[in-house]
Amino acid sequence: MKRIILTVALMMPLMLSAREATVTSPNGKLLVEINDQNGCASYAVTLDGQQMVLPSALGLKTDFADFTQGLKILNTKATPVDRSYEMRQVKQSKMHYVATQLDVDLENAKHQKFTVQFSVSDNDVAFRYSIPRQKNDNPKCALILEEATAFSLPEQTTTFICPQIGPFTGWERTKPSYEEEYKADAAMNVKSQYGRGYTFPCLFHEGDKGWVLISETGVSSQYCGSHLSDYEAGKGYTIAFPDAKENNGNGSAQPGIMLPGTTPWRTITVGKTLKPIVETTIPYDVVEPLYEPSEDYKAGRYTWSWLIWQDNSVCWDDQIAFIDLAAEMGYEYCLVDGCWDTQIGRDRMPALSKYAQEKGVALMLWYNSNGHWNDAPQTPRGCMDTNIARDKEMRWLKEIGVKGIKVDFFGGDKQETMKLYEDILYDANRYGIQVIFHGCTLPRGWERMYPNYVSSEAVLASENVYFSDYHAAQESFQLTMHPFCRNAVGTMDWGGVIMNKYMSRDNKSRHQRQTTDGFEIATGFINQAAIQCVAVQPNNLEDLPQHELDFLKQLPTTWDETRFIDGYPGKYVVLARRHGNDWYIAGLNAQKEPLKLTLDIAGYQMLLNDQADKKGHITGTSITRIANKALKKGKLNITVQPNGGFVVF
The missing domain is CATH 2.70.98.10 (Beta-galactosidase; Chain A, domain 5)
Structure with a gap:
């Protein structure tokens, strides 16, 4: 009516x-x-x-x-x-x-x-x-x-x-x-x-x-x-x-x-x-595509050394390690962060890209958008700010087999800046390159308008978990907020399912991550981006339980349906998402107390959840078959630990 x-x-x-x-x-x-x-x-x-x-x-x-x-x-x-x-x-x-x-x-x-x-x-x-x-x-x-x-x-x-x-x-x-x-x-x-x-x-x-x-x-x-x-x-x-x-x-x-x-x-x-x-x-x-895709762009997962290993990791040996990690996990991409042109050397990048391709992995490269609008020093600079520079750079990227770029440090929301986003996207599409933006504005219908656009940061993202214990403590609040606001209106490159216990290369020093493994794994289903960062580290192949690694290897990143189940912004969230014929229910709890939920589990068989002892201390995660009694009732009673999460599948 x-x-x-x-x-x-x-x-x-x-x-x-x-x-x-x-x-x-x-x-x-x-x-x-x-x-x-x-x-x-x-x-x-x-x-x-x-x-x-x-x-x-x-x-x-x-x-x-x-x-x-x-x-x-x-x-x-x-x-x-x-x-x-x-x-x-x-x-x-x-x-x-x-x-x-x-x-x-x-x-x-x-x-x-x-x-x-x-x-x-x-x-x-x-x-x-x-x-x-x-x-x-x-x-x-x-x-x-x-x-x-x-x-x-x-x-x-x-x-x-x-x-x-x-x-x-x-x-x-x-x-x-x-x-x-x-x-x-x-x-x-x-x-x-x-x-x-x-x-x-x-x-x-x-x-x-x-x-x-x-x-x-x-x-x-x-x-x-x-x-x-x-x-x-x-x-x-x-x-x-x-x-x-x-x-x-x-x-x-x-x-x-x-x-x-x-x-x-x-x-x-x-x-x-x-x-x-x-x-x-x-x-x-209410928007329409502004141009046709030049190729069938692929979704997937990427590894990223910089989140935990930081600037010094942008070197040949460490990027080889993260390419090998992506190959081991079955991931499609590896992101090489800033200063690759000086710390690895532009002349060595064709060989690095060839090595990745031989492993079944495509590289994505980081770029500074500047330009003349801020003082961010990281290179490559001056490659994305003019049509002439972009055309030269993107032709080279296509020649060496790079499939994506992450462009960082934009200057605000003026029309002139919006034109820069659009120009980067349009020129990248001509060479079959997908684009992620960081240090940037909110996407506003861009997933439909620009077919090679992937996602934007535009959020207080995962790097802050590394930078300070304060932000590590805020992670669960932030990630139970965004399904209701930031991620509700646009894809979000939050930047990593973080699996290291400590925010350090040795996984023993600096401050701890304050979320459980169950929480982090569930964020892979709650945070939405078609190319998703799974911030596993080479050491995680040895120090994570095999069932967690196996589960992360199968993590989908594209969804055919999304359904809200329960939640409240900043406290907890439960979503159901369908990938092909497979449905997943995932939840996060940002509260200080355990959260008790009853879920409709018709069609589901397995549960990944945090395990806690009698005193409430987290002892790890497990993947268990849902009990026959619960399956017959079609209802599952589940306890989600503080800063914890779960996946039903």
Whole structure:
């Protein structure tokens, strides 16, 4: 069922009349109302009679027109959407998007026109602005000065969000890079840590009403990346553009578009439970591929020396050891990190790649994106920042058989930086190369838009577990947060199923990992990326139980279905994922106490779980056959240890 209404409401004396457009989702439960009361456009979102987004501002200001005041709705046009498509590298392989698109045409007091396009499915609202050419077929381009777009939420709402940091901060002035800490269940009226708002995605809990996830998708070279402002009472959060000092001050913070043209989609996912949040595919549903893949790109697993062995490991002998490790584990890739051009030598890389290929392993090579936008010193530099340099480098990569690159240290969210991401991806596709980004922004529909795109870091990732005991203690909190926010809207290269007990090459010194082996193995199923790092070390072949090694050898990285089972952000998460005909249920517990769960196990036979003695001390993991009694009942009672995890398969 869908319903679209355009009404004229007579208001109180001396007030302007208001026109209202209303659109519902195909199942009739999600309602979006748009009106132009007092010359200001706004929208509100209601789910099953509960208002999830209060009336919130719409509109934008351009260099030629103010589309925030003196507005009136002219007409609407509804179009049913029923689209099926397939993807290889996200949480689901076969997508079916059913929605109603409603175009709401508005004009300001000067009779300048624009359109707000809404696409409403059963749990998702996506909307964007479309600006036509105006009188006499002009202007033919526009600078977007600011957006009025707001998200006003009920007062009782709590937040699960990550602060935006300022430009030219952090190590070697490389931030912002989406690597700040999420806070759970915080009040909306608490100012962000750096006074600059919050990075997408942003998760909100509205108590008994349910959950709201806000993000954006469809950001390409044609716009900048945005974020949310700090909360303002009576107004909510608003769309904020990049800081002018990002990208070392180069490029405009305000995006420019051709006319007619559109902005990216703002997305709102709503649910009474967290199920629609975790399972949403809206980042991909409303965008299209921008080019065809040049080859059939392969998913897989990769080894990575740098996470534990660090800079000195980027040498010939150590990379041979990690190529051999990848071959032993049956993994498809080995990532060679920064400074390979000086510490191994560019002239020796063809031989290293040939050795890897003879072992059935393909190399991925690390690159610095710079450029001129921060002080990160690692080389290779100056290979990815111009078309001429990229073409030369990628031709060489193809010649020596390299299949992927990881490009690091970007400069922010300006349109100029978004163009760099797109240029790297497009040029890499011409040479059959897949791309992972680090020190970077959030992917915004890129898995569908760019077929050789793999994943992005854009998260406080695994390297921080190595760097400090504090972050090691935070690992379980972070990885039970991201399925509900960061990883819900895009693939995430968190960077490693970490199997060393200690954060050192000898596996005896420095600080300890604070998660169990069961937790780490389960992260391979919870964290989603089509090419996944499994950070086994050569010593793990001797010091890990054989059943753990055997299980990690079979770890899938692509999923045909994903289902939310249970969880709460920052506390615990249980997901079911299907790879081909095989289903897996995986869970993580970040709490200080054991977590008791009852799972529906119809069709499952085995359990990998942490083992604990009577005092609760972890003694290892085991893979056991599920008892016949549990199989007959179809229910399994399981205890998940603190900082622990499990996999049912």
